[in-house]
Amino acid sequence: MTVKKASVxxxxxxxxxxxxxxxxxxLDHDLRGVVSTEDCINVSALPWNEGETTVTLARFEELQPQAVPPRFDGTLNTPDYRVDLFDANIPEILFMDVPSTRTRVRIWMNRPLHPDNVIVALG
Known part of the structure; x- marks a missing residue:
């Protein structure tokens, strides 16, 4: 696998x-930055009129160690052995195949709300 990046x-x-x-x-009614269910994670991003958000997707072991703990650390149902990143208007930002039907997901953000840099680690 490889480290994948997109600026959107x-x-x-x-x-x-x-x-x-x-x-x-x-839905993130409380403005926590990241909210989740067993099937979906909603991640805050920079408003479109303020610029692009850079999203990195990789296996955890392929990333450089992060200086701070992840903002989110949980599991996601992945019955199709795949994780997709998308939004309401972009059906696929990034995707990665995974080896299990439940996948650990860790997320780092450079700001709690409206970050312009988000790292998503799988596994």
Missing amino acids: LLDYCSFYISGIDGVRIP
Whole structure:
């Protein structure tokens, strides 16, 4: 596998991580920056009119060690052995195949809300 990166303008200040199609998106009413269910993770991002958000997706062991603990550390149902990153208008920002039907996901952000740099580690 490899480290994947994308820089995107996101209309709704967030993107989503899921391992299944047709998922219900959890809403972040409390402005926590990251909210999740077993099937989907909603991640805050920079508003489109302020610039692009850089998103990195990689296996945990392929990333450089991070200086701070992840903002999110949880598991995601991945029955199709795949993790997709997407938003309301971009059906696929990045994706990665995974070896299991449940996948550990860790997320680092350079700011708690509206980050312009997000790292998503799988495994």
